Amino acid sequence: MSMNSTPNGERFRIGIFGCVNSGKSSLINALTGQDIAMVSDVRGTTTDPVSKAMEMLPIGPVLITDTPGLDDESELAERRIERTMEVLSITDLAILVVDANRGLCKRDEEIISLFKKEKCPYLTVFNKTDLTKEDSPNRESLKSLKAGTGSFDQRLGADDAALENTKETLYVSALLGDGIDELKRAIASFDLQEDPAYPIVADFVSENDTVVLVVPIDDAAPKGRLILPQQQTIRELIEAGAFAVTVRDTHLEDLMQQFEKTQITPSLVVTDSQAFAKVAQIVPSDMRLTSFSILMARHKGILKASMEGIKAIKGLKDGDRVMISEGCTHRRMCGDIGTVKIPRALKKINGSTLEYVFSSGGSFGSIDDLKKVSCVIHCGGCMLSEKEMKRRYKLCERAGVPITNYGLVLAAAGGILDRSIDFIPYE
Numbered sequence: 572m573s574m575n576s577t578p579n580g581e582r583f584r585i586g587i588f589g590c591v592n593s594g595k596s597s598l599i600n601a602l603t604g605q606d607i608a609m610v611s612d613v614r615g616t617t618t619d620p621v622s623k624a625m626e627m628l629p630i631g632p633v634l635i636t637d638t639p640g641l642d643d644e645s646e647l648a649e650r651r652i653e654r655t656m657e658v659l660s661i662t663d664l665a666i667l668v669v670d671a672n673r674g675l676c677k678r679d680e681e682i683i684s685l686f687k688k689e690k691c692p693y694l695t696v697f698n699k700t701d702l703t704k705e706d707s708p709n710r711e712s713l714k715s716l717k718a719g720t721g722s723f724d725q726r727l728g729a730d731d732a733a734l735e736n737t738k739e740t741l742y743v744s745a746l747l748g749d750g751i752d753e754l755k756r757a758i759a760s761f762d763l764q765e766d767p768a769y770p771i772v773a774d775f776v777s778e779n780d781t782v783v784l785v786v787p788i789d790d791a792a793p794k795g796r797l798i799l800p801q802q803q804t805i806r807e808l809i810e811a812g813a814f815a816v817t818v819r820d821t822h823l824e825d826l827m828q829q830f831e832k833t834q835i836t837p838s839l840v841v842t843d844s845q846a847f848a849k850v851a852q853i854v855p856s857d858m859r860l861t862s863f864s865i866l867m868a869r870h871k872g873i874l875k876a877s878m879e880g881i882k883a884i885k886g887l888k889d890g891d892r893v894m895i896s897e898g899c900t901h902r903r904m905c906g907d908i909g910t911v912k913i914p915r916a917l918k919k920i921n922g923s924t925l926e927y928v929f930s931s932g933g934s935f936g937s938i939d940d941l942k943k944v945s946c947v948i949h950c951g952g953c954m955l956s957e958k959e960m961k962r963r964y965k966l967c968e969r970a971g972v973p974i975t976n977y978g979l980v981l982a983a984a985g986g987i988l989d990r991s992i993d994f995i996p997y998e
């Protein structure tokens with residue numbers, strides 16, 4: 572795979588923030604070993620956020636965003652804060668660049684408070700450690716300062732409370748390249764994998780339970796394998812000591828008859844959303860039934876927002892625009908579901924005549940694009956990373972647009988949403 576074939580959605584996103592002239596653009600150039608960002612001693616050289624996709628060893632594919640410096644004299648304008656927050660909302664790791672000669676100023680502390688507000692992890696980097704000006708108040712400490720990590724925060728004017736949530740504090744010279752390898756290592760060692768919000772099924776399935784998994788084998792199914800949510804569910808069931816019985820929708824009725832004969836009562840049936848209505852008719856109404864998409868949404872921590880999205884669908888009016896989003900980058904795996912079945916399901920839930928816009932692959936749209944629609948219906952995102960899925964939900968939250976997923980819409984249209992969710996703990 573060539574380095575530019577990684578979609579931006581899958582890249583690790585690093586945002587560089589700080590006061591004007593602290594050396595943000597210089598730091599990007601030092602990290603990438605290229606003259607990507609414009610550097611100058613004119614304050615306010617970078618005027619708009621600029622993103623660049625690249626391969627940064629040993630980190631891998633990253634999207635690095637240079638932001639305009641925040642001025643420390645004037646009041647932090649509302650629009651500036653908003654723009655910083657917009658970049659932060661899609662940033663995996665923020666880097667605060669501080670001019671080591673000046674130390675941490677009030678503006679830096681305000682930037683840190685924005686990181687905290689956005690719950691964005693960050694590294695604090697004191698730059699320009701090569702400068703030991705005669706009149707620098709930090710001259711003595713800077714003299715003894717070695718590039719790399721350290722604990723000179725106090726002497727550099729940092730206040731402990733302000734730096735409390737920082738992952739690490741580093742000292743570099745973007746000009747000389749000192750400490751840059753250490754910074755790269757700190758970025759690389761940053762743990763990308765967040766803990767999942769919930770297990771898939773393990774918290775409400777017990778040892779020796781029989782669980783039926785309904786997996787249609789049709790055009791939408793990839794050749795020769797199961798999709799990730801199916802694999803992960805089976806894995807969790809095996810780990811829990813439960814019996815995972817996997818069956819095609821076409822053979823579910825036969826299986827249920829076998830169970831009845833042998834007096835086995837499955838404790839749960841999990842189906843692919845596309846077969847939801849059909850499966851709901853076969854599975855007795857007192858038997859727990861849900862879908863992979865509901866379980867995966869909970870696992871990723873986006874079930875609550877998705878349920879709110881369903882509520883919002885009921886309030887849509889004639890002419891409202893709905894965005895249908897699919898994550899597939901190459902071949903469309905979901906067939907006509909987005910173009911035919913979802914619009915049909917929405918009509919059933921809501922009755923209004925809605926307008927549709929579509930997005931697919933890595934292009935999900937900006938906050939401004941999202942503000943133009945009344946609701947987003949996303950596919951299960953089996954081709955997207957969990958990080959990207961969460962980012963999309965976060966973008967919608969920021970744009971004030973409700974979002975939900977295919978599985979929930981199909982369940983709601985089939986009148987089986989309540990049944991599919993009432994035994995599942997989530998918040």
Ligand SMILES: Nc1nc2c(ncn2[C@@H]2O[C@H](COP(=O)(O)OP(=O)(O)OP(=O)(O)O)[C@@H](O)[C@H]2O)c(=O)[nH]1
Nearest residue numbers: 591592593594595596597611615616617640745746
């Ligand atoms: N001595 C020294 N100078 C540096 C270092 N890093 C940056 N500079 C200088 O500081 C000035 C500002 O650097 P930039 O990288 O443009 O700073 P910036 O934070 O991107 O500035 P704005 O975009 O204006 O907010 C330039 O003159 C750089 O050459 C460093 O490590 N040591």
Ligand SMILES: [Mg+2]
Nearest residue numbers: 595596616617
């Ligand atoms: Mg700059």
